[in-house]
Amino acid sequence: MSPRGRRGGRSRRDIGLGVLGVLLAFGVCEAVSRAGLVRRTYLPPASDVLARAARLAGDSAFLDGVGATVRAWALGLGLACVIAVPLGLLLGSVPVVDAAVRAIVEFLRPLPSVALIPLVSLLLGSGTGTEVTLVAYAAVWPVLFNTMYGLKESEPLAKDTLRAFGFGRAAVLLRVDLAGAAPFVAAGVRISASVALIVAVATELLSGFGEGLGIFIAQAQMATDGTRDVLAGVVWAGALGLVVNGVLVWGERRLFPWTPERREARS
Numbered sequence: 001m002s003p004r005g006r007r008g009g010r011s012r013r014d015i016g017l018g019v020l021g022v023l024l025a026f027g028v029c030e031a032v033s034r035a036g037l038v039r040r041t042y043l044p045p046a047s048d049v050l051a052r053a054a055r056l057a058g059d060s061a062f063l064d065g066v067g068a069t070v071r072a073w074a075l076g077l078g079l080a081c082v083i084a085v086p087l088g089l090l091l092g093s094v095p096v097v098d099a100a101v102r103a104i105v106e107f108l109r110p111l112p113s114v115a116l117i118p119l120v121s122l123l124l125g126s127g128t129g130t131e132v133t134l135v136a137y138a139a140v141w142p143v144l145f146n147t148m149y150g151l152k153e154s155e156p157l158a159k160d161t162l163r164a165f166g167f168g169r170a171a172v173l174l175r176v177d178l179a180g181a182a183p184f185v186a187a188g189v190r191i192s193a194s195v196a197l198i199v200a201v202a203t204e205l206l207s208g209f210g211e212g213l214g215i216f217i218a219q220a221q222m223a224t225d226g227t228r229d230v231l232a233g234v235v236w237a238g239a240l241g242l243v244v245n246g247v248l249v250w251g252e253r254r255l256f257p258w259t260p261e262r263r264e265a266r267s
Helices: 003-034 046-056 060-093 095-108 113-124 128-152 156-164 169-207 213-222 227-255 260-266
Strands: none
Touching: 003 046, 046 227, 060 095, 060 128, 060 169, 060 213, 060 227, 113 128, 113 169, 128 169, 169 213, 169 227, 213 227
16 A cells, blocks of 8 residues: 555544544433433533534624634734744743743743733733733743744754855854744644633633633523533534644644654655
């Protein structure tokens, strides 16, 4: 069998196993609820939840809320990339600066974004700015550290060759270091995209202001027999995350086919 055929076979097998896992989880939840092992107010049948999630696709108010969440996610992720990539290049290429700010970075990195909701809300008020700031804060770290790590994987011979031809430090950084770190930056963006979506929904859910998917889930929690709506909102959040990850993985495969992982998949 050709490499392309083997690669297509592995891909179809992985997709098939994923679909099988989803169907198995669906069947277990449906059976547990229908059998009365758990009260339907706590765990509605999976078919009812999926039907409700499908009906929400025709609810303009709900879709507006999803759009608000996606906008905050996109703005926060974009701001994180604008901050993290140049900062990662600086810290990864200038050891003195890295040593000077390492303690600050290690202090800030473990702080959970949701714990900063009261402080950021006090400073920026209740609105999109607060959500975007918290999303950016959470998303900046994977991109930052992946950029720094990618610089360490750049090809020394290529850098020495450019220096031999009279290229300066900035040219070497842009032509070799940044190009070599690009796959790592893309991987960091993919990780940050998932983190950013989680933080966007969680910020809306915990803060209780504005509009968005998290607000829908929070309001459903307060309603009588609102568990179905809560789970339907969770289904939408999971579907958004799956779509975002799939698009970014596809983009990585198209932009960076020379990476070891892609070459191994092609062999």
